[in-house]
Amino acid sequence: MTMFTNGFSTLTMPEDFEKIPPKDEFTELYLVNTKIPMSIKFLTTPTLSGLPEIMDGIEKNLEGNDRIDLVTSDFILINDNLYYMVVSSFSDGENQVRRNEFMYVEDDNLYVFEFTYPYADRELDDFYLNIIRSLKISVPKYIVEDGSYRINHQ
Structure with a gap:
């Protein structure tokens, strides 16, 4: 098992x-497996938004996109933490593609987590949930204050 x-x-x-x-600057990890094919972004x-505002914004953006x-x-709930999950599909011209996104807010x-793979593939619930469940936050990366943010150097 490899850790990031x-x-x-x-x-x-x-x-x-x-x-x-x-x-x-915000993508921490980007993984690709061309055999599946699948990509994973973290x-x-x-x-300063909570999950309800994030959900509203995403749903409005998706409604306007044909x-x-x-x-x-x-x-x-994942590990007793509230996540917002949005599953969408789109065509890349050749294949129908599915994107599963999971969002969690803590300390601003x-x-x-974004998982993208061919829609025809089997459900991958355990696969991506195991990755999400493994998340351990040591300290928040960003400090948000006075309308801007900075990296937490603690």
Whole structure:
């Protein structure tokens, strides 16, 4: 079992996935498995919004997008923590693709897990829930104050 840590949070990485360098400041981990095919992203971003506001914003954005179908949107408990889960599907031109996103807010930090894979694949509930359940937050990465944020150097 391989672990990912950035000094702020730790989680289990699945076997047979290749680590890809992140392309933005908020993506902590980006993994790809071309055999499945599947990608996994883990992001941390500063936020002053709670999960209900995040849900409202995402649902409004998806309603206005004809290319993405909202499959389900709900709150769920994982490890006694409340997560917002949104499942959507879209076409990449050749295949129908499914994206499962799980969002959790703690200490003004939004933690996002994004799993993208072909819609035809079997359900992967245990696979992605085991990764999410492995999340351990040592300290919040971002300190949000006075309308801006900074990295927590504690």
